[in-house]
Amino acid sequence: MSTRDRLLAIDVGTQSVRALVFDRHGTLHARIQSHIEPPYHAPEPGYAEQQASVFWDAIVAACKALHREHPDMGARIAGMALTAQRATSVFLDADDQPIGPAISWLDQRRATEVPALPRLWRTLFAVLGLTGTIDSFQRAAPANWRAAHTPEAHRRTRRAVLLSGYLVHRLTGVWRDSVSAQVGYLPFDYKRRRWASRFDWKWRAVAIARDQLPELVEPGEPLGMLTDGAARALGLAPGLGVFSAGADKACEVLGCGAIDAQTACVSLGTTATINTCRSVYREVTRFVPAYPAAVPGYFTDEIQIYRGFWLVSWFKQEFALDTVDAAAREQRAAEALLDERIAPIGPGSDGLVVLPTWSPGVRIPGPEARGAIIGFTDTHTRAHVYRAILEGLAFALREGRERIEKRTHGPITCLRVSGGGSQSDQAMQILADVFGLPAERAHTHETSGLGAAINTAVGLGWYADHAAAVQAMVHAGAHFVPNPLAIAAYDTIYRDVFRGLYARLKPVFCRIRTTFGTQAD
Structure with a gap:
């Protein structure tokens, strides 16, 4: 067997970055965590921002520590993928340098002025009772805040990407990102898993142009290869394949093995969520999109408790x-x-x-x-x-x-639980008792990283598809039976x-x- 028998997953959270090494059976062989202190800055009430380079520096630090603790690991890495927090926005100039800090998903600032929508769309939204929802969407969009409050910086913007897209560029030198990472205030067509058509109202609602956005790649497909500079910084082989995975929540659902409609992934994380995954697009909350899953052609039905754990x-x-x-x-x-x-x-x-x-x-x-x-x-x-x-x-x-x-006319019969809160036996038992269903803890609490590793394994051809990879790499953990x-x-x-x-x-x-x-x- 080739000595390249390991998969590297980089999990970029709000408070830390983790470098995780898995094998083809989903076993975690190494875990290095690099903390981000402070997780964000709040120069004014409601603000939450961080220098984009801080996340890259944390990736480098985690990978360097990985090599110090496991000197032989770099030579065994067959491929890698990145999963990152959702909805953190990065804006860059023509030299690919960030213009100001990244605006975090935790940010609460609101634009005082937003782009005006055509009368036809305004009338339609009023009839549907969506005027307030669309206004909230526009005011929450980081691009609109910048256009209204920092117009000079907005005019200099050449790229408008999510944090994952910025980090993929640091790894590969190309402006690409995963389809499954596009959860944010962007002109994205969730149902078709691509940028919105040129006639879509979102292009008029958000101050972003099509040529500012990255190329989108389905999960499991190659995003590119490590540049020589990135390889030196991370201590990895130049030309190592970097594969598309998805946002942290999407990878978490995959890493729990919740890829059928009857199995719910419950995430007891900073934001608590319940997700099911299916191949049919359906909005479980009216006019709130189903998000693209970390599996091609699939969607996650997600309900959030924003301030969860x-x-x-x-x-x-x-x-x-x-x-x-x-x-x-x-x-x-x-x-x-x-x-x-x-x-x-x-x-x-x-x-x-x-x-x-x-x-x-x-x-x-x-x-x-x-x-x-x-x-x-x-x-x-x-x-x-x-x-x-x-x-x-x-x-x-x-x-x-x-x-x-x-909304889906189908029962949820199984709970797979992940996130930091799942390490609490009392939280697991309470969840089982409240739902009246057995609750199963994932075999590793690094489920987002495992989801990224699954996509790498599929991209490398180790498994024919995501279902086969899940069967081989996701295993049952502790089981809690309701009382x-x-x-x-x-x-x-x-x-x-x-x-x-x-x-x-x-x-x-x-x-x-x-x-x-x-x-x-």
Whole structure:
């Protein structure tokens, strides 16, 4: 067998970059993490930005550390792929140099002026009740903010790409990106998996020209080869093949093996999501597109809780620093100690309920979104709040499941769970109990990286297609069986308390927004 029997996946997150090495069976052989500190800068309220070169430097640092720890690994790499955070925008000049920092997916700034749409489109959107949605889309588009607020920089822009496209160019010297990475405020045709036709309204809605965008490549196809300069920087062979993979969430779904409509990938990450994958394009939320999967011709039906397991980080920072310190002294994860403290508390956290709508979603929840914790009594402790957060996220994901099932007329019968939160046994058990379904943890928590590696394996011809690669490279992890008594308790809480809670609180949230404005304001 050739000594080139390893696959390199680069996973570019918000807080770190990971260099991951897998074999053809999906086994993780090496993992190097390079942290990004701080994850972003906020020069003004609502801003979230980072120098694009910081991500490249983190890739270089991770690969150098990989070679230090595994000196023989570079010679064994057969191919590589990159997966990255979605919707982080990079704008470059004619010399391919970034013009200002990358605008992060976390950014909340809004354009005060946006391109005017033709009257015909405005009338159609008004009839469909979409005027507010389209206006929100236009004001959230980074290109429109730049056109309105930094016009000179906007005029100098030669390239408008997502972070993944910028990094692919640093690797290969060509302006290409994965079809599956195009999730953002771009003139993209999600149904046809390509840039929108020249007659599409998005070209009038967003201040981006067609020649500023990269060429799109389907997952598993080659993007190019490592340039000599990139190869030297990363310690890899010049000419090494770089293959198209997709955005982090798309690769996560693939890395969980959730490539049929009955299997849901639940991601307990910073943004919590529930996804199913199918070959038919269908919008499970009206006028919100299905995203391109990391499999050619497939789409993911996605429901997001924007501030998902971010809530756990928020809770630890604001209310549990002593627990974090105690865990560090014991050389344990803080979540492990928190799991122990919530284990004696029964389903429902003794009547404490968290509504995890800390931030607006895509149409649902709306721009007035606020979170809520209700049901406090003098018996509740921090442990109750923590458990209620886990339960609130599980309830919100169950709502997403029901929306997907209603729209697609098909049941979800299996849960594959990934993301940092999946390492918590209590979170896994709560999810199984709230859904009333067995919940299976992925065999590796590096599922986004595994999805990228699967695309590399297909691109190298190691497997005939993605289904064959998934069968060989994705394996079952820990299995959590729902408790019948807990199922009944959670079903009552969900139906009688949680479901409809947002609708009941919405008028209050709207009054708060009127009084205090939004973070972006």
